[in-house]
Amino acid sequence: MARYTCSFTVAVSLDDLQPSLVELLQSCNFDIIYDTGDYVMAREIPGRVAFAKLVTVEVLIDKSTATSQEVRMNFVIKNEELPLQVDNHCHQMFDMVQEAVAENRYWHLVETVPG
Numbered sequence: 001m002a003r004y005t006c007s008f009t010v011a012v013s014l015d016d017l018q019p020s021l022v023e024l025l026q027s028c029n030f031d032i033i034y035d036t037g038d039y040v041m042a043r044e045i046p047g048r049v050a051f052a053k054l055v056t057v058e059v060l061i062d063k064s065t066a067t068s069q070e071v072r073m074n075f076v077i078k079n080e081e082l083p084l085q086v087d088n089h090c091h092q093m094f095d096m097v098q099e100a101v102a103e104n105r106y107w108h109l110v111e112t113v114p115g
Contacts, residue, residue, distance in 0.1 A: 002079050003078040004091060005115025006077075006114050007112070007113040008073050011108040012106060013071075014071055018035075021073070024100050025040070029044055029045050030055075038062075041058050042056070057076070073101075077093060077094045098112070
């Protein structure tokens with residue numbers, strides 16, 4: 001099972017984070033399947049890759065350390081594919097999500113901590 005993790009601290013209010021995060025995941029070809037406000041799970045939309053390669057993204061929004069200006073998010077990006085190659089599908093999706101978080105127009109990236 002391929003699994004990649006990363007934490008991001010972004011400069012955005014907690015109220016603005018949720019809709020921006022959902023839009024970001026949808027722009028990366030993910031469908032939101034679970035959303036509680038501090039936890040979001042999204043699954044890659046089927047059709048482009050084999051079922052075992054479909055990527056799931058889990059985002060935990062750390063509200064306990066959030067301020068009115070900054071929020072930390074922990075991402076887990078995984079699939080059932082064995083990571084036999086460094087540049088596997090899951091890692092490609094991980095790179096896409098990292099780039100989308102870094103370039104999102106609704107917030108400013110403060111810190112990235114790879115897992």
